[in-house]
Amino acid sequence: MSLSVLVTNTKGGCGKTTIATTLATAFAAAGFKTALADVDRQKSSLGWLATRPDSAAPITGLDWRKAADPAPPGTQRLVIDVPAGLRLGHVQDLLKSADVVIVPVLASVFDERSTSRFLKKLDGVKPIAKGRKRVLVVANRLRSRQKSAQRLLDHLATAGFEPTAQVADRALYGELAMSGLGLFDIEQRRAAAGREEWLPLLAAIERAAAR
Numbered sequence: 426m427s428l429s430v431l432v433t434n435t436k437g438g439c440g441k442t443t444i445a446t447t448l449a450t451a452f453a454a455a456g457f458k459t460a461l462a463d464v465d466r467q468k469s470s471l472g473w474l475a476t477r478p479d480s481a482a483p484i485t486g487l488d489w490r491k492a493a494d495p496a497p498p499g500t501q502r503l504v505i506d507v508p509a510g511l512r513l514g515h516v517q518d519l520l521k522s523a524d525v526v527i528v529p530v531l532a533s534v535f536d537e538r539s540t541s542r543f544l545k546k547l548d549g550v551k552p553i554a555k556g557r558k559r560v561l562v563v564a565n566r567l568r569s570r571q572k573s574a575q576r577l578l579d580h581l582a583t584a585g586f587e588p589t590a591q592v593a594d595r596a597l598y599g600e601l602a603m604s605g606l607g608l609f610d611i612e613q614r615r616a617a618a619g620r621e622e623w624l625p626l627l628a629a630i631e632r633a634a635a636r
């Protein structure tokens with residue numbers, strides 16, 4: 426069974442590449458034949474892959490900047506990293522290659538507002554409106570002690586976009602990214618706490634795969 430996940434938001438800097446690369450490491454570590462497609466002209470995901478050590482679980486990179494070329498035969502998990510600011514039409518095109526959509530959002534007023542608008546637009550897109558494809562919201566870079574985190578969660582709940590996962594702000598993401606790694610590649614204890622936060626998202630993705 427194969428499954429494809431589209432990580433998107435019109436807003437930049439909300440963690441799309443971090444989520445795409447981390448999910449790819451989760452799938453690869455679980456033993457799935459995994460590919461990571463990069464739509465971004467800046468090639469953030471492909472740049473990350475280029476620095477990935479041979480000892481880490483393999484992830485195949487796909488350059489989707491010009492065209493959405495098919496993943497290699499036998500691919501079980503495909504993660505698509507979409508850049509900020511794409512037209513909705515382009516996102517809709519990419520949606521054809523995806524089973525699940527993941528939308529990261531940060532705890533900032535500007536991010537909340539623009540992401541709510543984006544989520545409403547996505548809700549109007551046919552396969553999503555008809556319930557064939559699910560949108561999963563990830564509240565990202567949360568600092569639980571800050572008021573902004575609670576405000577974001579309240580805002581999402583009120584707007585009907587309850588997040589599937591809450592990912593904390595951790596310096597570890599940036600540190601691992603520098604060496605082509607993700608949270609699911611390493612044994613360290615400080616990664617274990619972070620990994621817990623991803624379990625509801627991974628479970629929701631697998632449920633979508635099973636449908």
Ligand SMILES: Nc1ncnc2c1ncn2[C@@H]1O[C@H](COP(=O)(O)OP(=O)(O)O)[C@@H](O)[C@H]1O
Pocket residue numbers: 436437438439440441442443444469509565566567592593594595596598599602
């Ligand atoms: N949960 C997190 N904790 C700490 N830093 C994060 C987290 N998510 C993203 N970042 C950092 O935020 C910056 C933007 O993230 P990135 O994934 O590149 O966003 P996007 O792809 O949406 O532009 C990067 O420096 C990244 O390391």
Ligand SMILES: [Mg+2]
Pocket residue numbers: 441442443465469507508
């Ligand atoms: Mg990015």
